[in-house]
Each structure stands twice: as C-alpha cells, then as structure tokens.
Amino acid sequence: MKRRSRRGSLTIVGLGIEAITHVTLQARGCIEQADKVLYYVADPVSAQWIRSVNPKAESLTRFYSTKKRRRVTYSQAVDEIFGFLRKGFAVCAAFYGHPGVFCSPGHAAMRRARREGVPARMLPAISSLDCLFADLGVDPGAEGCQSFDATDFLLHDRRFDPKSPLILLQPALIGERTLPLEPCNREGLKILTKALRRHYPGSHKVVVYEAAQFVVGKPGILKVRLEALPRARVTPVSMLYVPPKARPTANRGMLKRLIRLSAGSGVQGKRKAGPSSR
C-alpha cells in the first residue's frame, strides 16, 4: 500500500498522437503507478489501453459537450483532478498529444497546483507538430518555424515572416468556442485564405496535414493551391503547413560580422560537431 501525503501529487502526461505507440516509458510508468488516472483521449484504442494499464483510470470525457464553452469544460476537468488531489491521491492526468501543446486543462492544472502548493510535474510528449516535422520533412533548425493557432493568427493580426515556414493549428475551428458540431467551419477557412493571400500568391502550394492516429494509419498529406484551400478537406485535427514563398536574403553586414566572430573563435566558419539543443 502506497503512503499518501495529505496534499497528493500530480503528474500530467501526454499520450502522443499515434495511439499507444507514442506513449513514452516515463508516461507509462506514471499511469501504472498512480492512485488515480484521469484521462482525455481522442480514440477508443488509447482509452482501452489506459484502462488495461491502470484499472482505476477514469475518463474526463463526461465534461465535454458541444453545448458548452470549451473553457467551462476545461475548468470542470481541472476541478475533478483537484478533487482527487485533496483526498491525498497520487494523480496522473493523461491527455492526447502533448499535455502542454493545445491542452488548456494541462496548463491550468499546473498553475493551480503551484498556487495550492501541490507537488506537480508535466512530462513532455509527442505533439502533432512533431509528427508534422517527421512526415513533411520540415526541420525548424534549417529555416525556422512559426506556429500559431489559426484563430489567434487572425484575431491578433500576427506578424510573421513569409520566407520561413508557417504552421497554423486548428484551421477548421476558426472562431469556435465550443466543441464543433461540424468538422470544418468553411467561412473561417475563407477568411484565413484571404488573410494569407496578402502575403502569398494564390498558386502557392500549402499542405493540409493530419498525423496518423493509429499504427496501421497513414498521415493525411493534402497539397493544395492556397486559393483552393476553402474547398479542401480540412478536419478539426488538420494543421495547415505553409512553406516559405522564397529563400531569405542574408544580411551582408551581419554575415561579415559572424564570419569574423567564428574566425576569432578558431572555428573558421565550420560548425563543431556535437550535441545541439534539440
């Protein structure tokens, strides 16, 4: 019998995108060892697996509804987590994808735990962005990477560099504040396309991307001209990848300065081999 501290403890884990295969050993260990597992997953395969690993696991889906705002749902999910923490349980909250990427309840639970002095930790996991890098061959280290929620991108008129890759998340859910009833808000997609047309030509090829959710699945990679985006098949799990429209121009003054810098350090323009901050 594990000893419970009065405050309990919280570990927030992500299950990755591809059901079961993306779960890290660290996350699996937390699910196994927890007094209580509360999970929100997007598919029945992950749900079945979690319950097989920890029979005390319970779904948070009962708080989700198309009739209420998402923030209300998230707040109720966090309240549920803290109900078990108050009982002194070691709680593991498991979410689909990365628990800190597009997962408001994960961050909200961490903030509340810090406020209330509950020992808490969030573990990293595989996000849909990670899947995109692998499936589309995009290296953020080569050309940079800008990513925004599609609604946020429009609402705040985000400044970005069209010569660097742009990734927009949830383009199907522009302006949606509840769980969607329809798979795609076409009007929102039209507004997004119009905004992007200010920076890219209509013929610019973009990719509607959907990561594979199952080990037998294939990623969805749909290449379309930007002007055809409003008619493309886009689902709530799709992301929009907009490749750079041109190669960037180097700042010659900075180039000279950096060459002098590397010459001075003895590297002479060559990057030292070794571990980088990946």
Place this chain on the structure above:
Amino acid sequence: MPSLTEFLVKISADPKQLARFKKNPAAAMKRAKLTAEEKEAVLSGKAEKLRTALNFASWGPGKVK
C-alpha cells in the same frame, strides 16, 4: 468490446504482434475476426475509414469512454 479496438490495442502495444501483422496482414486480421469493413479500413490506412470503423469522431469525445 469491438474486435477492431482490441486488435489495434494488441498490435500497438506489442512489437512482436505488430511484426506478425506486417508480415501477413490477412492472417492476423482473420485471427482477430475483423469484419470486412474493418479489414478494409485497416488496409486502407485512411484516418476517416478507421474512425468510421471504430465508431468515433476525432473532433469530440464521441463514444470514447
């Protein structure tokens, strides 16, 4: 429990089962007693077909419990 869910749990959680499936998908799916629709969904690899066969929508809690 639906056999497709069970089948996917099995091959996702056990690399040996996955290798067996990859070597001979037809035999592995027959052993799992998948329906014709489920087999087609698995072989297609298409997200939409798999979601339909598993009876859930990826944009809401749907029937996932």
